[in-house]
Amino acid sequence: MAFTHTNADDVAIATIRTLAVDTVGKANSGHPGAPMGMAPVAHVLFSRFLNANPKNSKWFNRDRFVLSNGHACALQYVLLHLLGYKLSMDDLKLFRQLDSKTPGHPEVGHTDGIEVTTGPLGQGFANGVGLAMAQAHLGALYNKNGFDLINNYTYVFTGDGCLMEGVASEAASLAGHLQLGNLIVIYDDNHISIDGDTACAFTENVEQRFLSYGWQVLHVDNGDGDLAAIYNSIAEARQEKSKPTIIRLKTTIGYGSKVQGTHGVHGAPLKADDAAQLKEKFGFPSDQHFYVPQETYDAYAEFGKRGAALEAQWNALLATYGEKYPKEHAELVRRIEGKLPEGWEQTLPVYKPADAAVASRKLSEIVLTAITPALPELVGGSADLTGSNLTKVKGSVDFQPPSTGLGDYTGKYIRYGVREHGMGAIANGLHAYGGIIPFVATFLNFVSYAAGAVRLSALSKHQVIWVATHDSIGLGEDGPTHQPIETLIHFRATPNLAFWRPADGNETSAAYYVAITSKSTPSILSLSRQNLPNLEGSTIEKAMRGGYVLVEEQNEDITIVSTGSEVSIAVEAAKKLKAEGIKTRIVSLPCWLTFDQQDEEYKLSVLRSGAPILSLEAASTAGWQKYSHEQYGLPAWGASGPYLKVYEKFGITGTNIAAVGKKVIEFYKSKNIPAVSPLLKAVHL
């Protein structure tokens, strides 16, 4: 179909440009330049290609649109408004105001029609790769002859900033390897970033780079006005089924402004006279703000109707599919609705104290092996540490382009390569698509490489599960470069992020149970390399509360609260103390977030007043003061050596902890300080 460039197109583009200017202008804050420069491509994409229903932004087979350069969100808000999403003109006028639907960067779950939260550069690009992988996977699984149910495209807008970020490089390389023909990235090549001309820091050949990744590379030389070229490039991109496409679109930042093409129009509102001359230039009333010609509203209403019609067709197709493939239909619908299959949790392994000591990374493998058959939505992989993370269930198929001969798109095991940050951001995209619970894996220490993506999982409520093994000095010989210290409190302090550090088999099952049933909370499962005994007193039910009394004593002299691999060391210390007539309670606290969500009475019964509480963990003690009076942990960095020797070096042994416990008891007695529960507080946030 050839493209006809009409006057209505120009009016619509001028409308987008001036609305973006007024939106930023009224807020007196924000970024007008990129919206003005990308208005033509946005208009062509949304008017001619994007299959989506503004009246149901959750239609499953919609095309996904990601604004990776999220600071340009005035553009996205304007388009959502024009298309008839739940975003009014008043919402545009409240841009960047407190509690409005139009925050400073787009937030999924907050604003209708936003697919992923963007702004932190590079993330949206990688989210787009995840969205495209999800389509490829679910399409391969559920599409049947005559039922091309899941076949949407993912479109990503990106600027120079995103392309400089390593997270985007990682995702781009993987996207090329995976031959994602359903991914179309439009690169706003405007030669400007915050520091000015990109000549000062970004002179690589972007086209050649993407060719090296195996992408199709197209370009449009006049992105400011050559709508036909824009149209044709997108059409061509859609034809390439075995490569992702990047279209390099030369644009003028702040097109139409008196300071167009300069950094001056990037991150600050246009001056009043500049905005006025812009409107005049486009034939719009120069003294009006938020002006939308009726013809543009009408045209966009038509685009919206097209989307509604597409959804109706699709719903009919889905219904017929249900008749022919009732089993697949039921499963697909269940996954789209985000419901778990009934009884999946019956597959979780249960342990008795007599069971052999096993590393919790291995316990995790046992869980994955047990639950995977029951949970087809569990799709995951590792950043090139499969044999160490133990994340690949025996017999599982790799998610790979069939041409590699290494798997196919129905495969559920993803080979991420050594790309932790890209992996985390891709997983956010996999979850954002729907129908998938993504898990990802690396050493706990290297989850930090992905910190930017992890915080967005938590902020955006993406249920991403990190299998984070080698979680302490217990990894031994690899030494301090690999031994997490600050990592635990970093993630515990992140809101809506469940950091689990299970102590044994039952606690590992509990961690998985809560992680899989928490539909809007990401989890990090912090797992040991070394073997851990199964504990007397642990059960899945108790551990599901995030913290519980593992060893009870009445009129205790001390309570030791601990997690993961140190709980059994605390138990050993308690036994030594008992031999000396000292009564020690043990609390296991595998997940702070989950424990904090329990009722007050329960929490105060676990960490009760009456005796001093000592925390024990092979990491920084930072944060443990919330749950304990005294803290034992690592004073600084770990060390390289066989793990038992490393533990001994730092005094994390039953013998030493017993000695520390006695010191604590004596200190409290000698000072005559009443041991009030650390949870008793005046201030509750």
Add this chain to the structure above:
Amino acid sequence: MAFTHTNADDVAIATIRTLAVDTVGKANSGHPGAPMGMAPVAHVLFSRFLNANPKNSKWFNRDRFVLSNGHACALQYVLLHLLGYKLSMDDLKLFRQLDSKTPGHPEVGHTDGIEVTTGPLGQGFANGVGLAMAQAHLGALYNKNGFDLINNYTYVFTGDGCLMEGVASEAASLAGHLQLGNLIVIYDDNHISIDGDTACAFTENVEQRFLSYGWQVLHVDNGDGDLAAIYNSIAEARQEKSKPTIIRLKTTIGYGSKVQGTHGVHGAPLKADDAAQLKEKFGFPSDQHFYVPQETYDAYAEFGKRGAALEAQWNALLATYGEKYPKEHAELVRRIEGKLPEGWEQTLPVYKPADAAVASRKLSEIVLTAITPALPELVGGSADLTGSNLTKVKGSVDFQPPSTGLGDYTGKYIRYGVREHGMGAIANGLHAYGGIIPFVATFLNFVSYAAGAVRLSALSKHQVIWVATHDSIGLGEDGPTHQPIETLIHFRATPNLAFWRPADGNETSAAYYVAITSKSTPSILSLSRQNLPNLEGSTIEKAMRGGYVLVEEQNEDITIVSTGSEVSIAVEAAKKLKAEGIKTRIVSLPCWLTFDQQDEEYKLSVLRSGAPILSLEAASTAGWQKYSHEQYGLPAWGASGPYLKVYEKFGITGTNIAAVGKKVIEFYKSKNIPAVSPLLKAVHL
């Protein structure tokens, strides 16, 4: 000079291979495959090219060698031993044992001859870019006609893993832009990573990618044995003065092993019979371990002597330089010795309460402007946020290749582009080189993108200064995607990392003073976007202690401890409470690490027993329990809006904090809990 491949070369290479096998074998832990595969290139590089003096590993103009694939460190340890560095055969036999000189990954400052700590993938590559930038900068500054004093090369070994990491991509793109002809990377293209064949995840065209970055790309098809080709490629790389070079070297991982070329030889020792057949194959006694032919020791001793002679020549050249250019000589020697110029600290700005309220990012700019003329070693830049971070001192020259017309290599301002992780790792390299105190800048929230590099700064004792602006919800409209929450405790919990959050002008000067005088501690300066009043009671001297009493009261009812932009809010609350007859002390605690290093008596005088202590900070309260009884902060994420409204939304106002303070006082009275200083502890790690 043509290369002559002698039998001695083969013997030396066989020695390296078998020593690496025995080193890993004795430890029963480690990675033999890459050392065996890279032995030929290591031998050619160290025997024919690398200018370094094993007897003085700190000679300033030595070539720098970085093993970015640090897990292959058996290779590096073997070479250091053969060359005569302070690393004995016994040290090799203690590989990966507790407190040995040969830990599981190479650590700078721990082992003679190690330039940077590697192991976390991608870091060494980026460190290498920093090392090369440092040479380019100091060479441009100090070299004179006839005095090519600083002209070393930086050689980096890298594997597939490093090249998949985004941090390496970022650094590679910048290195190409900067035209670093002194950087030579040798890529061990062995087609194997931990997950097996790289075909499963890493199929990009690496050569084309590096061409896109502007690098010279060479390759050697037989890296296992074609020493002449290896030699010629390195020689050719050295000839290219305006581009970094990457040499793609095809090797066989675990060359000589029965399972060579497979993942089986990557991360586990060779079986005994395999090691024996390997030795036999090379004509070595198959039953001996740690065997070194005398001819190889002799040959390596000669290479070492060449390095000693080079240093002697250089020292003579430096002396003559000193006669001709006494001023430059004195400055260069001072910088090499890591001494600060006398009196530099006199330039630090001092403030009075009457001085205007200024954002601490602006206060930072004032400091940089004041101290830069006195501190030529201060070399830094921003990740494309120059105008927001306020890091460019007026009139400063960009560090750029002269051909860009944008600056030259004497320039001290670095345009990092949007590459936070690369920036952090490059800064580690800049510091590792010597003579430079690097600073880097971005928003505080995006320091997290660089977490992998920041923790290595701290572990490796690199004095890198982060200018981290927009440090709270006080950034306002950009919203939760940009507002740090967990960031503060993450970095405070990192050992040997000074996280400063100054409250006003004097505290900002103090933060810079301590950051610049702490030669082996990195610092993050957490700075506000919004204006902060200069406080009554703050001085540089007091703030230098990391924490101090800002507002004293006898028989106080409460103490509020706070940092940065919230200190003035605490002062406001104190005034409101005073009006009601409630006595409030205020403690400012800009740097936990520095405060923790003060003597016990001082600390207990600042956070004393007697009245409850309430912490106040616009971030997660995690960790504050260490210094306070009660905590006020953000319950979860921030919000997008004008910053005063955001502060109000979360109750961080003088009025609300006064109310919270009263609640705390009443709670402690009603419960009759004695307010014992939270610093009084039984356990001190």
